[in-house]
Every structure is written in C-alpha cells, then in structure tokens.
Amino acid sequence: MTRKKKIIIFSSIISLLAGVILIFYLTPEKSKEPKGVAITFYRATWVEGNQEKAQKLLADPDDPQLKKELAEYQNPKVLIVENPQQPQTDEYRSYFIHRPTDEHGFKVSLEKIKGSWKVVKFEHQETNGYITANYYWPGLKDQWEEVQP
Numbered sequence: 001m002t003r004k005k006k007i008i009i010f011s012s013i014i015s016l017l018a019g020v021i022l023i024f025y026l027t028p029e030k031s032k033e034p035k036g037v038a039i040t041f042y043r044a045t046w047v048e049g050n051q052e053k054a055q056k057l058l059a060d061p062d063d064p065q066l067k068k069e070l071a072e073y074q075n076p077k078v079l080i081v082e083n084p085q086q087p088q089t090d091e092y093r094s095y096f097i098h099r100p101t102d103e104h105g106f107k108v109s110l111e112k113i114k115g116s117w118k119v120v121k122f123e124h125q126e127t128n129g130y131i132t133a134n135y136y137w138p139g140l141k142d143q144w145e146e147v148q149p
Helices: 003-026 034-047 051-057 065-069 129-136 138-142
Strands: 078-082 092-099 104-113 116-125 145-147
Touching: 034 051, 034 065, 034 078, 034 092, 034 104, 034 116, 051 065, 065 116, 092 129, 104 129, 129 138
Parallel strands: none
Antiparallel strands: 078 092, 078 145, 092 104, 104 116
C-alpha cells in the first residue's frame, strides 16, 4: 500500500472518529433536566442499587437515608408526574414516581445548585400513593408520563 493511500485511510478514520465524538458531546443530555435527574436518581437508587451514581446526584452525598433506600431488584417501567403539592420553579422541582409492578411510590425533590439539578429530598413510599394522588388531584391521572428508567 502506498504512503498516499495510508494517509487517506488514516485521515478518513480520524475524521469518522472526530464526527462520532462531536455528535456524542453535542447531543443534549436528558439527565441534566430536572425530570431526567429525578429518573436517573430513581434508577440509580431503586432499580440498579448504584450508591455511587445516586450519591453524585445528591446535594448531600452522605445522606444516611440513601443506604436504607438502595434496592436489590429491577423493575421495567415507571410513571412520573410533577408533584402538585409543591411549586415548580426554574430552581426547584418535585416529582411523584409510581412503580406499577409493585405499587410502590417515590417522591424526588430537586434544586438547581450551581447550574445543575441536585436531589435534595427523596422518599420511598410502600403504600400506593398513585391512587391517593389521583384521588386528591383528579386531573393528575392524565398527566402521568410512562418512562423506561
């Protein structure tokens, strides 16, 4: 193979790699949005049992409640909706997450800290908060969004 062909092949490979890297870095990351952070925290804590990943999303990484909440099982889909009890602002969001497979519920509250959404409060509810929430806020039933964590 001639030197010119080698240079062309090498340049093509480098260009392709640069394009893939550029696409990867320019793709907007859903996990930086508040709903994405809530779902990522849910997945890390109650699906994957990934303490390190969950801690990175917490405002207080040493929160002792996290160890109590880490789950050992995986579940397929969840439903998420903004918490109607809390004001939703550009700096604060709160979500209900419902896991239909076992009827467990979760509350995840986030604050924007230094430009990034961080979990500031979280709660695992073993009772069916989904039914209760839909009872007290009838319009909520149509707002739940199905998400695959």
